[in-house]
Structure formats: C-alpha cells, structure tokens
Amino acid sequence: FSFRRSIDESVLEELEDILIGADIGVKPVQRLIKKIKEAWKSKTLTETSQINDFIKGILKEDLQSWQIDIHYARKSPTVIMVVGVNGVGKTTAIAKLANFLIKDGKKVMVAAGDTFRAAATDQLEIWSKRIGAEIVKHQTGSDPAAVAYDALEASISRGIDVLIVDTAGRLHTHENLMNELSKIKRVISKKIPDAPHEVLLVLDATTGQNAISQAKVFKQAVDVTGIFLAKLDGTAKGGIVLGMRSEINIPVKFIGLGETADDIEKFNPDAFVNALFE
Amino acid sequence: SITNSLEGVFSKLRGKGRLTESNIKDGLHEVRLALLEADVNYKVVKDFIQHVTERAVGEEVIKSIAPGQQVIKIVHDELIKLMGESDTAIPFMEGDQTLIMLVGLQGSGKTTTAGKLAKTILSKGRKPLLVAADVQRPAAIEQLKVLGQQLNIPVYFEENSQPVKICKNAVKYARESTNDVVIFDTAGRLHIDDDLMFELKEIKQKLEPHQIYFVCDAMTGQDAVNSAKEFDAQLGFDGVILTKLDGDTRGGAALSIRAVTGKPIKFVGIGEKLDRLEEFHPDRMASRILG
Numbered sequence: 001f002s003f004r005r006s007i008d009e010s011v012l013e014e015l016e017d018i019l020i021g022a023d024i025g026v027k028p029v030q031r032l033i034k035k036i037k038e039a040w041k042s043k044t045l046t047e048t049s050q051i052n053d054f055i056k057g058i059l060k061e062d063l064q065s066w067q068i069d070i071h072y073a074r075k076s077p078t079v080i081m082v083v084g085v086n087g088v089g090k091t092t093a094i095a096k097l098a099n100f101l102i103k104d105g106k107k108v109m110v111a112a113g114d115t116f117r118a119a120a121t122d123q124l125e126i127w128s129k130r131i132g133a134e135i136v137k138h139q140t141g142s143d144p145a146a147v148a149y150d151a152l153e154a155s156i157s158r159g160i161d162v163l164i165v166d167t168a169g170r171l172h173t174h175e176n177l178m179n180e181l182s183k184i185k186r187v188i189s190k191k192i193p194d195a196p197h198e199v200l201l202v203l204d205a206t207t208g209q210n211a212i213s214q215a216k217v218f219k220q221a222v223d224v225t226g227i228f229l230a231k232l233d234g235t236a237k238g239g240i241v242l243g244m245r246s247e248i249n250i251p252v253k254f255i256g257l258g259e260t261a262d263d264i265e266k267f268n269p270d271a272f273v274n275a276l277f278e
Numbered sequence: 279s280i281t282n283s284l285e286g287v288f289s290k291l292r293g294k295g296r297l298t299e300s301n302i303k304d305g306l307h308e309v310r311l312a313l314l315e316a317d318v319n320y321k322v323v324k325d326f327i328q329h330v331t332e333r334a335v336g337e338e339v340i341k342s343i344a345p346g347q348q349v350i351k352i353v354h355d356e357l358i359k360l361m362g363e364s365d366t367a368i369p370f371m372e373g374d375q376t377l378i379m380l381v382g383l384q385g386s387g388k389t390t391t392a393g394k395l396a397k398t399i400l401s402k403g404r405k406p407l408l409v410a411a412d413v414q415r416p417a418a419i420e421q422l423k424v425l426g427q428q429l430n431i432p433v434y435f436e437e438n439s440q441p442v443k444i445c446k447n448a449v450k451y452a453r454e455s456t457n458d459v460v461i462f463d464t465a466g467r468l469h470i471d472d473d474l475m476f477e478l479k480e481i482k483q484k485l486e487p488h489q490i491y492f493v494c495d496a497m498t499g500q501d502a503v504n505s506a507k508e509f510d511a512q513l514g515f516d517g518v519i520l521t522k523l524d525g526d527t528r529g530g531a532a533l534s535i536r537a538v539t540g541k542p543i544k545f546v547g548i549g550e551k552l553d554r555l556e557e558f559h560p561d562r563m564a565s566r567i568l569g
C-alpha cells in the first residue's frame with residue numbers, strides 16, 4: 001500500500017548527488033533532503049516523480065526575496081565598485097556591464113583601479129575602446145584610491161550616468177589588501193555620500209565552498225550589495241550562491257556566460273534553479 | 279598533521295574500548311562531511327569512504343584494543359595513498375629544447391605561473407624562453423611581456439598571428455638563440471569548447487611538448503573533476519599546478535583531480551609575486567583538506 005511505504009533512498013541519494021555536485025554544499029543539501037522526508041511523512045509529497053519539482057519550488061520560492069535590480073543613484077553618477085579574488089572575471093564583467101548600460105542609452109565611464117597587476121590597465125582600456133566607454137587610468141603602481149577619486153571628479157564634470165570602478169584581484173585572507181579595498185570605498189563615499197551605490201562581488205561559478213568565506217570577508221570590508229556570477233557557460237552550476245544563503249545572503253544580480261561583451265544576463269531565479277538539474 | 283585533523287573528526291570514538299560497526303560508520307560519516315565541505319568531489323568521496331569502510335569494519339579493527347586509533351590510521355593511510363607520491367621533478371631534455379605547455383580554464387593563473395616557472399627554471403641554471411600563445415584575451419601578450427621584463431627573461435610573441443604558428447616560430451627562435459627551455463602560455467578555455475580544445479590538440483600534435491601542465495585554481499569545487507578529466511582525456515597532461523593556495527580554501531580539488539586522472543600535482547602557487555611557486559607536498563595537502 002503506497003501510504004505505508006517510506007521514501008525510496010536511492011532516489012534521495014541521486015538527488016543529493018545532483019545538488020552536492022552543483023556545489024550547494026553538504027549541510028544545506030541535507031536540510032533540503034530533510035524537508036522532502038517531512039513532506040513525504042505529512043503526505044504533501046506522495047510520488048517520487050514529484051520530488052524534483054518540490055525541491056525546485058522551494059529553491060525558487062526562496063530566491064523571490066532577492067533584490068536583483070541595480071540600485072541607481074538619485075543624482076548621477078551612479079557608482080558601481082567591482083571586487084573579488086584573483087582571476088574570477090571582474091575586468092571582463094565590467095566590460096559586459098558597461099556595454100549592457102551603454103546599449104541601454106547610458107553614458108558610462110570605467111576606472112582602471114587595478115594599478116598593480118601586469119597589463120591590467122591595458123586590458124580595461126582595450127575593452128573601453130571596444131564598447132565606447134570613457135576611461136580614467138593612472139600609471140602602474142599608483143594609488144587605486146586616487147584613480148577612483150579622479151574618476152569620480154571626471155564623471156561629475158562630464159555628465160556620466162554610471163561609473164564602474166575596477167579593482168585588483170585579491171585573496172580575502174590578505175588583510176592589508178582588504179584594508180586597501182576599504183580605503184578605496186571610503187574615498188568614494190567621502191566624495192559622494194551615498195556612493196558606491198552598488199558593490200558587486202564577482203564569483204567564479206567553478207568556485208566551491210570557499211565562496212562563502214570570500215563573501216563574508218568582502219561583505220565585511222566593503223558591504224557587498226550584489227553578486228556577479230561569472231563563467232556560468234562552463235559545466236559548473238554555481239550552486240554555492242544558494243548554499244551560502246543560510247550563512248550570508250547576497251543577491252545574484254548578473255551572470256556571465258562567456259568572454260565577449262554581450263555575454264551577460266540579469267539573474268533569473270527560475271532559469272538558474274532549473275539549470276541545477278540539467 | 280593529518281592524524282591531528284582525524285583525531286578531531288574521530289573525537290567521538292576516542293576512549294571507546296570496543297567499537298561496533300555502527301560506531302565506525304558514524305565516524306566515517308564525519309570524514310565524509312569533512313571531505314565534501316573541503317570541496318572533494320562527491321564521487322571521489324563515495325569511493326574513498328566505501329574503500330575505507332571495507333577495511334575499517336573488518337576483523338582487524340573490531341578485535342583491536344584501540345579500534346578508534348586503528349580507524350584513524352586506516353583513513354590516514356588511504357588518504358595519503360590517494361594523494362599519491364611526491365613527483366615534482368621537471369624531466370628536462372639534455373641536448374635539445376625542453377618544451378613545456380601550460381593549459382587550463384580561464385583565470386586559473388597560467389600566465390602568472392608561466393612567469394613563476396620561468397624564474398624557477400632560470401635559477402636552475404637554464405635559459406627559458408616564454409611564449410605568448412594567447413592571442414585572444416585583451417592585453418594577454420602585453421601581460422606576459424611585462425612579466426618577462428620583470429624577470430629579465432625573453433618573451434617570444436607575434437602580433438596578428440595564430441597560436442600554432444607562434445609556438446612553431448618560438449621553437450625555431452629558441453634553437454637559433456641559446457634558449458634550452460620553452461614555456462608556452464596558452465589562452466584559458468572551457469573543456470567543453472570543441473574548437474579551442476582542438477586548437478590545443480593541434481599545438482600538441484605539431485610541437486610535441488615534453489611536459490603539459492594543467493593549471494587549476496585551488497578554490498575550484500565539484501567541477502574540478504569535470505575539467506581535469508576532459509583535459510586529460512582529450513589532450514593528456516603530465517602534471518598539475520594548483521594555484522592561489524595562499525588563500526583559505528581547503529583545496530579538495532587536489533584530491534579529486536589526483537583520484538580521477540592519476541596525474542601528479544607538481545607545483546603550487548602561493549601568491550601573486552613571481553617567486554611564489556613551491557613544490558607540492560602530498561601529506562601537507564591531505565592535512566589541509568581534512569581541516
């Protein structure tokens with residue numbers, strides 16, 4: 001009799017594998033499995049064929065609370081600061097975001113705030129020329145806060161709608177580098193009281209549980225307001241952005257789907273959750 | 279040390295005289311959680327736990343007077359075995375150029391690692407040549423040139439050219455000058471990008487590099503097995519270089535990649551500066567993974 005049977009453990013194990021394989025994290029996945037068992041007991045769930053949709057429903061429902069729109073300034077320029085660990089895709093994300101805004105009719109400037117890494121300014125400059133964004137840059141080795149300051153001045157005087165500030169990649173475990181980032185933010189806020197209006201943390205979709213530590217430390221240092229999830233065109237699912245919610249809740253605002261300036265999309269919770277099961 | 283980390287995991291078992299099979303399985307459940315939270319791939323964890331369980335619930339443990347210690351020793355030994363022997367030598371060719379090719383996903387640290395490897399090789403008394411074979415990323419060539427300048431190591435590059443041609447001409451150039459090691463820095467690419475994977479196979483076929491190293495970011499999660507497996511199956515690599523280990527990632531990708539490809543991790547990147555490259559120590563990594 002179906003009302004006496006308990007849930008098929010192999011079905012649960014298969015689901016666990018999919019969700020853990022998506023980098024959601026073993027403890028959050030265990031909590032989801034527990035919800036399934038409770039729903040089964042209370043007869044909310046009666047068929048194993050309903051299980052995947054049940055989980056998708058929980059995850060999608062959960063993401064409804066995410067504020068995904070860009071927080072624009074009341075008075076231009078809107079200032080967006082982009083941060084994250086090394087090599088995740090910050091500079092490319094900036095090119096994509098700038099392009100996205102330019103196609104939407106906005107006047108965009110980028111600030112070459114990575115004054116440390118070899119050819120970092122050259123890289124952003126090539127992008128800015130390709131997409132038609134203005135750029136403010138200094139010499140290698142100069143103070144990134146000074147670049148940000150000059151870019152703010154230039155944005156104000158040139159009637160820029162959105163200024164996007166690039167920063168050097170840095171591991172969150174390097175305290176002096178995190179202090180440098182906080183200083184850049186302070187300099188921006190001093191010049192324009194509500195700025196930066198958006199602080200985007202770029203996460204690489206291939207990153208595992210370390211993304212949680214990254215999010216916490218960057219949030220502490222510069223009050224991250226959104227995540228740009230890059231490299232979702234690979235085989236990694238980026239499930240860590242869901243898994244981290246119980247520890248730190250930051251909405252994903254954009255996803256990166258490739259290496260050209262057009263490979264950006266606004267975050268879509270339904271599409272994201274469905275893709276976890278593909 | 280691993281034993282310390284394992285004792286933490288097995289703290290519930292310590293002091294228990296006799297253990298039941300269910301005590302042991304509970305302890306191994308904790309090991310499973312620790313490995314998954316360290317980003318070891320779930321399939322690799324399953325195989326490992328199954329293998330360890332078979333040994334741990336055997337007679338040797340149940341009848342032992344210190345069963346907790348026995349289980350700890352089994353987990354320790356099996357983890358070390360899985361992590362593999364240390365194999366950090368670069369087999370240089372004598373009397374001919376040694377060709378080394380760096381490959382991997384976007385942003386993993388190839389260009390920086392090329393510089394670090396060149397610096398290490400220079401310190402061994404050899405004369406490396408860096409080759410800028412990434413023609414796709416904006417300012418990639420410039421990035422490698424800057425690193426070469428910092429190291430006083432020559433960089434071979436061509437504007438408006440193609441990777442296979444650049445690599446071929448670089449080897450010609452190396453033969454004509456006195457460079458005995460050539461390091462090809464390639465563009466980052468996805469293992470599922472057929473065209474770009476084909477490009478790597480073409481470079482391999484035409485240039486026959488002696489060493490191909492897969493450069494992988496140590497914070498990679500479950501996906502590490504997908505990319506490593508595919509790069510090894512399609513291209514084949516001789517070793518792995520794990521980067522950004524100066525962070526606080528547990529680095530389970532190291533175990534996953536080793537388990538799935540059998541290839542050794544040769545070096546680890548532990549910082550952005552060009553002297554931040556070290557030989558890989560399997561026991562230290564195993565200890566870090568177990569937290």
Ligand SMILES: Nc1nc2c(ncn2[C@@H]2O[C@H](COP(=O)(O)OP(=O)(O)OP(=O)(O)O)[C@@H](O)[C@H]2O)c(=O)[nH]1
Binds near residue numbers: 084087232258
């Ligand atoms: N496939 C894919 N590649 C991407 C994506 N975003 C960025 N990349 C690639 O990832 C690599 C690193 O991108 P960057 O923009 O330089 O990353 P970054 O965070 O600015 O790096 P640092 O400044 O050195 O810390 C480049 O090869 C990019 O083309 C994406 O969404 N998909």
Ligand SMILES: Nc1nc2c(ncn2[C@@H]2O[C@H](COP(=O)(O)OP(=O)(O)OP(=O)(O)O)[C@@H](O)[C@H]2O)c(=O)[nH]1
Binds near residue numbers: 383387554
């Ligand atoms: N902290 C730290 N940063 C590193 C390490 N190795 C590389 N990086 C940084 O990681 C970022 C990416 O390095 P790249 O050398 O540009 O990576 P790549 O693989 O060549 O990137 P693509 O060519 O775009 O695929 C840069 O900011 C480097 O400085 C490391 O071991 N530790």
Ligand SMILES: [Mg+2]
Binds near residue numbers: 091092114
């Ligand atoms: Mg950058």
Ligand SMILES: [Mg+2]
Binds near residue numbers: 464466
């Ligand atoms: Mg590179």
